[in-house]
Amino acid sequence: MSYEQAVSTLLQEEGVEESTMMKTPCLRYRGDFMAMMFEKEDALIIKVSPERVNELVAEGNGMEFNFTKKRFKEWVLIPLEFQDEYERYITEALTYAKSKKKK
Helix, strand or coil: HHHHHHHHHHEEECCCEEEEEEEEHHHHHHCCCEEEEEEHHHHHECCCCCHHHHHHHHCCCCCCEEECCCCCCEEEEHHHHHHHHHHHHHHHHHHHHHHHHCC
């Protein structure tokens, strides 16, 4: 499922909204960033736990995000080749965002 299709589906979830970050459309859950397309890399960025970032990188499904030469420990790039799974990855980011709001 493309990013646009996934966004359309996930906007039905309570608390999910479209916004912008770095002048780029993104998805937020109750104000917190959770996902966006990063055109410079042709990849989806999702925010998940640092452990999950490491897992995705180790599996070869993700790449570290270090756009500012600083590694973002909760952000991972999911290349366009995995776009069929984008809804699942964004849903995973939503689950993570919800878990952080409970704290």
